[in-house]
Amino acid sequence: MSASGTDRSPTPSSRTVIVVGGGIVGLSCAWLLQRRGHRVLLIDPVLGSESSQDTATGASRAALGVLMGQVFHRSHGRGWQLRQRSLELWKSWNQSLASRGRPIAHRSGLLLLAQDGPDLERQQTLLADRQRLGLPLSAWSLDQLNAMAPPLPAQAVGGLFSPEDGQIDPLQALEALHSDAAAAGLTSLSESVTNLEPRRRGIGWQVRLQDGRVLEAEWLVLAAGIGSQSLLAGLEGQRESGSGGRAGPPLRLEPVLGQALELEVEASVAQAIGQAAPDHNGSDATPGWPGVVVWHGLCLVPRPDLPGGRRLWLGSSLEPGSEPSPEALQGLRTLAGAAPDWLLRARVVRQWQGLRPRPVGRPAPLLECLAPGLLLASGHYRNGVLLAPASAEWVMQQVEASP
Numbered sequence: 117m118s119a120s121g122t123d124r125s126p127t128p129s130s131r132t133v134i135v136v137g138g139g140i141v142g143l144s145c146a147w148l149l150q151r152r153g154h155r156v157l158l159i160d161p162v163l164g165s166e167s168s169q170d171t172a173t174g175a176s177r178a179a180l181g182v183l184m185g186q187v188f189h190r191s192h193g194r195g196w197q198l199r200q201r202s203l204e205l206w207k208s209w210n211q212s213l214a215s216r217g218r219p220i221a222h223r224s225g226l227l228l229l230a231q232d233g234p235d236l237e238r239q240q241t242l243l244a245d246r247q248r249l250g251l252p253l254s255a256w257s258l259d260q261l262n263a264m265a266p267p268l269p270a271q272a273v274g275g276l277f278s279p280e281d282g283q284i285d286p287l288q289a290l291e292a293l294h295s296d297a298a299a300a301g302l303t304s305l306s307e308s309v310t311n312l313e314p315r316r317r318g319i320g321w322q323v324r325l326q327d328g329r330v331l332e333a334e335w336l337v338l339a340a341g342i343g344s345q346s347l348l349a350g351l352e353g354q355r356e357s358g359s360g361g362r363a364g365p366p367l368r369l370e371p372v373l374g375q376a377l378e379l380e381v382e383a384s385v386a387q388a389i390g391q392a393a394p395d396h397n398g399s400d401a402t403p404g405w406p407g408v409v410v411w412h413g414l415c416l417v418p419r420p421d422l423p424g425g426r427r428l429w430l431g432s433s434l435e436p437g438s439e440p441s442p443e444a445l446q447g448l449r450t451l452a453g454a455a456p457d458w459l460l461r462a463r464v465v466r467q468w469q470g471l472r473p474r475p476v477g478r479p480a481p482l483l484e485c486l487a488p489g490l491l492l493a494s495g496h497y498r499n500g501v502l503l504a505p506a507s508a509e510w511v512m513q514q515v516e517a518s519p
């Protein structure tokens with residue numbers, strides 16, 4: 117769908133929709149549905165409070181915003197398609213938001229480093245595959261990597277550069293989507309949902325709020341991240357008592373914690389990591405970093421735009437459960453033992469964490485119609501920022517396909 121295809125005025129076929137959860141997935145759903153002319157109510161206790169990574173409860177406010185679409189290890193199947201579609205949609209959504217004065221800062225470029233011989237071989241296979249698809253990935257030799265400043269982990273044996281992957285500022289994205297949807301008529305409620313149930317009369321669903329109020333709509337979208345688990349458990353109870361809900365085994369989400377750090381690097385380092393890579397095929401100047409650098413699943417994200425101009429985000433760990441592990445944080449700080457000296461010398465400005473929901477026994481994310489009028493858009497335990505637009509598009513298609 118093009119950027120202009122998002123905008124529609126309310127029509128008799130417009131639906132009422134409640135979206136539970138205002139993380140990047142719920143907000144993307146709410147934004148798209150509202151701009152398509154539906155009447156949307158978004159409910160999340162964090163709405164109305166200022167977005168901050170330090171006080172984040174959900175995952176989106178903790179995310180680094182790295183968009184890893186084209187360096188994904190597969191090139192077919194649902195995961196691949198969602199990634200490609202999302203990369204396209206982020207571009208067109210950003211154009212649409214920018215045209216109304218709400219641009220999201222997007223930095224292009226991602227360099228995935230190879231750790232050893234087998235990793236390099238996998239990269240070469242991936243490169244050949246992507247080039248067959250006409251995607252602009254390129255292999256970077258060890259000489260090229262060694263010429264870069266500041267130095268990369270010395271153990272790197274090669275790299276794969278993807279100019280179309282990159283990073284967006286997640287807090288800015290949340291703010292832009294929310295304010296743009298609000299300008300189009302989105303209603304938001306800073307409340308917690310305690311229960312979901314089919315409407316007593318007529319088609320649709322109702323939600324019970326913590327303060328006892330009950331609200332209803334034709335469609336309900338459950339996008340409450342890790343909070344989706346308890347609401348789903350309530351639905352399973354209803355299914356057992358025969359009042360609707362999804363057939364089949366119960367859906368379960370388990371928490372996976374991620375930690376991240378903001379570092380202040382030395383001024384000379386900051387200049388190099390913050391600059392766009394010059395032409396690697398001709399320039400004599402020492403090339404700086406070409407964007408995000410990924411080592412061992414950990415992302416180094418230059419943030420020259422943050423106060424002081426010397427910031428770098430480093431994240432994120434992948435820790436089963438809800439408690440942060442000091443060892444995982446230490447692994448992050450030292451880049452799994454491969455941190456170059458300049459990185460070890462950087463000052464930790466702040467650290468934060470977030471909980472994300474991993475589906476148990478099913479591939480992520482969960483995009484499912486649980487019952488007529490009830491959609492689940494959750495289980496984005498990784499790459500949820502990347503996958504939010506394609507997830508929202510799936511939700512929109514379900515709503516609009518209904519008679």
Ligand SMILES: Cc1cc2nc3c(=O)[nH]c(=O)nc-3n(C[C@H](O)[C@H](O)[C@H](O)COP(=O)(O)OP(=O)(O)OC[C@H]3O[C@@H](n4cnc5c(N)ncnc54)[C@H](O)[C@@H]3O)c2cc1C
Nearest residue numbers: 139141174175176181182309341343374470499500501502
């Ligand atoms: C440290 C870290 C770094 C990450 N970096 C990246 C990255 O670089 N790129 C990337 O693509 N992904 C990244 N991720 C993953 C990404 O953050 C998640 O995949 C994504 O944010 C999931 O979004 P969500 O909207 O589903 O969930 P959430 O952001 O968790 O949103 C769920 C919302 O639902 C609300 N809620 C919960 N229960 C209720 C209830 N009962 N009633 C109402 N509201 C409720 C919560 O308050 C919350 O705001 C990272 C995650 C972490 C933790």
